[in-house]
Amino acid sequence: xxxxxxxxxxxxxxxxxxxxxxxxxxxxxxxxxxxxxxxxxxxxxxxxxxxxxxxxxxxxxxxxxxxxxxxxxxxxxxxxxxxxxxxxxxxxxxxxxxxxxxxxxxxxxxxx
Amino acid sequence: xxxxxxxxxxxxxxxxxxxxxxxxxxxxxxxxxxxxxxxxxxxxxxxxxxxxxxxxxxxxxxxxxxxxxxxxxxxxxxxxxxxxxxxxxxxxxxxxxxxxxxxxxxxxxxxxxxxx
Numbered sequence: 001x002x003x004x005x006x007x008x009x010x011x012x013x014x015x016x017x018x019x020x021x022x023x024x025x026x027x028x029x030x031x032x033x034x035x036x037x038x039x040x041x042x043x044x045x046x047x048x049x050x051x052x053x054x055x056x057x058x059x060x061x062x063x064x065x066x067x068x069x070x071x072x073x074x075x076x077x078x079x080x081x082x083x084x085x086x087x088x089x090x091x092x093x094x095x096x097x098x099x100x101x102x103x104x105x106x107x108x109x110x111x112x
Numbered sequence: 113x114x115x116x117x118x119x120x121x122x123x124x125x126x127x128x129x130x131x132x133x134x135x136x137x138x139x140x141x142x143x144x145x146x147x148x149x150x151x152x153x154x155x156x157x158x159x160x161x162x163x164x165x166x167x168x169x170x171x172x173x174x175x176x177x178x179x180x181x182x183x184x185x186x187x188x189x190x191x192x193x194x195x196x197x198x199x200x201x202x203x204x205x206x207x208x209x210x211x212x213x214x215x216x217x218x219x220x221x222x223x224x225x226x227x228x
Contacts, residue, residue, distance in 0.1 A: 006154070033217075035217075040221065041219075041221055042219025042221055042222060043155070043217070043219055044219075045216035048214060050214065088155065092214075099145070099157060099160045099168050099171075100157075100160075100217060101157050102147070102154050102155035102156075102157070103154050105153065105154040107152060
């Protein structure tokens with residue numbers, strides 16, 4: 001069974017600080033996606049990474065896919081209250097069973 | 113264009129009753145997923161439909177849970193003889209053909225099920 005472990009589970013930091021959240025697995029994935037979810041809504045895609053070692057930047061957010069395609073990280077620079085939410089990583093193994101599985105998420109709270 | 117629509121948005125039911133949850137995916141999306149999310153937690157995979165292929169039911173927690181997808185479009189998740197541990201938000205998502213893991217999963221806002 002493929003599992004995605006996210007850490008930390010909860011993170012509360014002051015506005016302006018930097019942070020990194022992690023998504024780890026013992027399995028190889030064809031791709032990893034990061035989603036953000038706000039209360040009462042479904043998750044919304046932030047980024048997809050498909051190549052080992054790939055780094056993608058989205059404004060203050062930097063996403064990295066591990067060389068072995070088993071792990072990923074999300075780094076936020078100068079966090080803002082608008083970054084508050086539940087961050088979920090999701091992995092797919094296209095060609096194996098195709099289904100997309102999610103980690104348990106990191107709940108991030110940015111204090112103004 | 114219209115996104116993924118789920119109904120009802122909230123459902124309160126008594127223990128032992130059956131419930132049906134509906135999902136209208138984005139038109140043309142051939143892949144459809146159901147996930148379950150307990151309070152503040154991650155998404156637990158339930159079932160996956162891809163075109164005309166047999167669905168992947170490996171995530172259904174018990175035989176009280178079933179789902180169907182009619183005409184490759186609307187899907188219904190049915191929970192029979194509901195139990196209190198079934199209380200959760202049930203999320204549906206769709207994505208285009210061949211998009212698994214590459215294209216975004218488009219989610220509905222979920223159905224919040226409360227079993228009393």
